[in-house]
Amino acid sequence: MKPTLAVFKFASCDGCQLSILDAEDHLLAIAAAVDIAEFPEATTRSEPGPYTVGLVEGSVTTPHDALRIREIRDQCQILVTIGACATSGGIQALRNAADVAEFAAQVYPNPEYLDVLATSTAISDHVQVDYALYGCPVSVDQLVDFITALLAGRRPSVPDYSVCIECKRRGSTCVLVAPGMPCLGPVTRAGCGAICPAFGRGCYGCFGPSSRPNVASLAVAWEAAGATREDLAEALRAFTVGAPEFMEAARAL
Amino acid sequence: MRSETRRIGVEYISRVEGEGSLRVLVRDGKVQECEFGIFEPPRFFEAFMRGRKFTEAPDITARICGICPVAYQMSSVQAMEAACGVTVDPAVDELRTLLYCGEWIESHVLHMYLLHAPDFLGYESGIALAADHPEEVGRGLRLKQTGNALVAALGGREIHPVGIRVGGFHRVPTRRELEPLIPRFEQAREDALATVDFVASLPIPEAERDDEYVALSDDDHYAIHHGRIRSTRGMDIAVDEWNDYFVEEHVARSTSLHSHIRERGLYQVGPMARFNLSEELLRPVALEAAHRVGLSAPCTNPFRSIVVRAVETLHAVDLALEILERYQRPPRPYVPVPPVAGVGHGASEAPRGLLYHRYEIDADGRVLHAQIVPPTAQNQGSIEADLLHLVERNLELTDADLQHLLEQSIRNYDPCISCSVHFLRLEVDRG
Numbered sequence: 224m225k226p227t228l229a230v231f232k233f234a235s236c237d238g239c240q241l242s243i244l245d246a247e248d249h250l251l252a253i254a255a256a257v258d259i260a261e262f263p264e265a266t267t268r269s270e271p272g273p274y275t276v277g278l279v280e281g282s283v284t285t286p287h288d289a290l291r292i293r294e295i296r297d298q299c300q301i302l303v304t305i306g307a308c309a310t311s312g313g314i315q316a317l318r319n320a321a322d323v324a325e326f327a328a329q330v331y332p333n334p335e336y337l338d339v340l341a342t343s344t345a346i347s348d349h350v351q352v353d354y355a356l357y358g359c360p361v362s363v364d365q366l367v368d369f370i371t372a373l374l375a376g377r378r379p380s381v382p383d384y385s386v387c388i389e390c391k392r393r394g395s396t397c398v399l400v401a402p403g404m405p406c407l408g409p410v411t412r413a414g415c416g417a418i419c420p421a422f423g424r425g426c427y428g429c430f431g432p433s434s435r436p437n438v439a440s441l442a443v444a445w446e447a448a449g450a451t452r453e454d455l456a457e458a459l460r461a462f463t464v465g466a467p468e469f470m471e472a473a474r475a476l
Numbered sequence: 477m478r479s480e481t482r483r484i485g486v487e488y489i490s491r492v493e494g495e496g497s498l499r500v501l502v503r504d505g506k507v508q509e510c511e512f513g514i515f516e517p518p519r520f521f522e523a524f525m526r527g528r529k530f531t532e533a534p535d536i537t538a539r540i541c542g543i544c545p546v547a548y549q550m551s552s553v554q555a556m557e558a559a560c561g562v563t564v565d566p567a568v569d570e571l572r573t574l575l576y577c578g579e580w581i582e583s584h585v586l587h588m589y590l591l592h593a594p595d596f597l598g599y600e601s602g603i604a605l606a607a608d609h610p611e612e613v614g615r616g617l618r619l620k621q622t623g624n625a626l627v628a629a630l631g632g633r634e635i636h637p638v639g640i641r642v643g644g645f646h647r648v649p650t651r652r653e654l655e656p657l658i659p660r661f662e663q664a665r666e667d668a669l670a671t672v673d674f675v676a677s678l679p680i681p682e683a684e685r686d687d688e689y690v691a692l693s694d695d696d697h698y699a700i701h702h703g704r705i706r707s708t709r710g711m712d713i714a715v716d717e718w719n720d721y722f723v724e725e726h727v728a729r730s731t732s733l734h735s736h737i738r739e740r741g742l743y744q745v746g747p748m749a750r751f752n753l754s755e756e757l758l759r760p761v762a763l764e765a766a767h768r769v770g771l772s773a774p775c776t777n778p779f780r781s782i783v784v785r786a787v788e789t790l791h792a793v794d795l796a797l798e799i800l801e802r803y804q805r806p807p808r809p810y811v812p813v814p815p816v817a818g819v820g821h822g823a824s825e826a827p828r829g830l831l832y833h834r835y836e837i838d839a840d841g842r843v844l845h846a847q848i849v850p851p852t853a854q855n856q857g858s859i860e861a862d863l864l865h866l867v868e869r870n871l872e873l874t875d876a877d878l879q880h881l882l883e884q885s886i887r888n889y890d891p892c893i894s895c896s897v898h899f900l901r902l903e904v905d906r907g
Contacts, residue, residue, distance in 0.1 A: 234517040238542020238635040244590060245624060245634055247617040254603040265590065266601030284517040314539050315519035326523035332725070337518060360542060360635040418632030422639055423647030423809065427535060429636070457529075462539070 226275035229261035233281025238360040239306035272298030296350040307359035312465030359429035383434040390417035403448040410436035431463035438472035525846040546579040547826030551833040559820025567806035568644040577796040581623025583827035589616030596678035644810030661797040668790040676769035689749035701824035716821040735854040744858035745829030747784040762791035778888040815841030
């Protein structure tokens with residue numbers, strides 16, 4: 224019997240699961256190798272669990288979703304979080320340091336209709352997660368490689384080194400050192416292919432913290448590039464604001 | 477001027493967490509009530525944009541929708557440029573049009589082949605459709621890849637591209653970098669032509685329902701990111717007059733937000749609106765293809781929107797090819813945009829319809845207020861009207877068949893992706 228794959232959405236932009244459909248060359252091959260039992264973005268078919276692999280996109284932001292993720296965990300042999308929302312709470316975790324009632328009143332005329340939590344949190348804050356793919360959005364190549372590894376029974380490898388490694392490999396000129404642009408590459412996890420420096424701008428950290436990010440040292444380089452510590456703190460409080468390494472580093476700046 | 481009922485949530489309606497509900501109350505063979513409810517956990521973009529740098533708007537608001545990030549980037553940068561009184565260089569602006577063509581192709585083709593065509597042919601998914609129709613789905617995937625390749629060439633990746641900034645692009649490509657796309661777009665034009673024929677051959681239900689259609693409209697281009705806001709019933713306003721004409725309300729019974737035109741009512745945005753307002757401005761190859769398959773304005777059957785999407789895909793491919801062929805690298809990627817305290821408005825045509833942004837910023841370029849009106853929020857009322865119309869005419873169907881028809885009807889609007897899927901929980905109380 225083929226392994227079953229299920230895809231679930233929580234609070235998110237849908238971009239990470241769209242990456243699965245964006246894997247055009249591989250999409251039909253993946254569909255042939257696994258039994259896609261649940262993937263509401265792509266198919267009417269909806270089979271009950273248990274599932275071999277569950278991919279989860281999005282963060283937990285409502286009482287209902289906090290319960291739903293537990294039910295999903297119970298149904299999935301291997302649970303994988305995909306993307307910045309699922310792994311760190313996403314950009315919507317900016318609410319965590321704010322007054323969510325004030326936020327709701329700002330956006331909705333009748334906030335009493337809403338039933339939301341005060342925080343947007345990572346899936347791993349609620350249940351045990353087996354693997355995580357990072358990025359806003361996840362990289363299609365990483366996703367395909369990851370599914371291939373699971374199918375082949377090899378342990379998937381997800382880099383935890385910084386964007387700088389990929390940037391050097393790509394042959395880009397360092398934007399932080401040469402033109403002197405603020406760049407989060409030195410503290411951000413690789414995986415995107417270091418696209419921002421190749422497109423004339425600094426990395427904005429959408430893959431979240433790399434292993435042991437040295438933000439204090441980066442602050443010195445940012446100041447040399449004409450940016451302030453406050454600029455750096457603000458840059459860290461963005462797409463993966465809920466990642467503890469970035470949150471704490473931003474507070475310490 | 478702002479009142480409580482004018483505010484709108486960003487994606488509360490525009491997507492669904494995989495579930496929506498339709499409750500129909502039938503008495504004596506007549507529909508007494510028809511309530512469509514959807515729930516998407518709110519993410520409060522407009523609230524947390526306050527205090528952010530104005531230059532962050534394109535990267536942050538892109539995250540509202542992974543299917544049409546370019547639309548959010550474009551509406552936001554245009555709003556910021558308007559606030560600061562800056563005009564982008566024409567060559568750079570044309571590059572933005574090119575990028576937007578890529579998004580129209582990606583999004584339209586995804587919707588047609590993987591999400592919508594399977595409905596018409598009775599398949600559960602595009603993947604299942606591919607098993608029986610490998611040639612058609614293969615063509616769709618190839619076409620979509622070409623759209624993806626264009627967005628990636630200009631922005632580094634297909635989803636949440638990183639190229640656009642307030643004032644232009646961070647970097648503009650060399651001619652040599654874009655040249656390899658030309659043969660792919662020549663192939664794409666063939667594929668897009670074949671797509672028009674393919675979708676026109678689908679069994680399309682009759683469901684005419686006239687509506688007020690609203691879109692950006694320009695005098696000499698099929699509008700994508702420039703123009704005035706016009707309607708098929710005579711509205712003709714500048715983008716910055718938005719709040720004088722449109723209202724969004726938070727409706728209690730479905731905990732969702734509905735848009736309407738002041739003192740007038742429902743309207744819809746999207747491909748049919750664009751087509752109905754600007755048919756004659758389509759590229760000749762697209763206009764000919766439309767007429768060949770019997771499509772002409774006014775198109776008022778939402779089930780035919782898939783044909784309009786195919787025609788627009790052909791238009792976008794043909795326009796992109798022309799821009800690629802004459803492309804010369806612009807002398808500078810962006811114009812500097814020093815912040816100016818004030819208000820800016822931006823509107824552009826996301827694949828699924830008009831997307832309006834309004835920002836108020838201070839002299840340091842900090843956002844003081846943000847308002848974002850996504851297309852699916854505007855279509856909410858029309859989706860509901862279609863559902864009622866269909867329920868009334870198809871009460872003899874079993875609940876299962878009725879549910880299928882209604883889900884297909886919701887997908888006519890290509891609502892941001894999770895709306896467009898299979899989420900409807902139908903409750904029919906037949907008394």
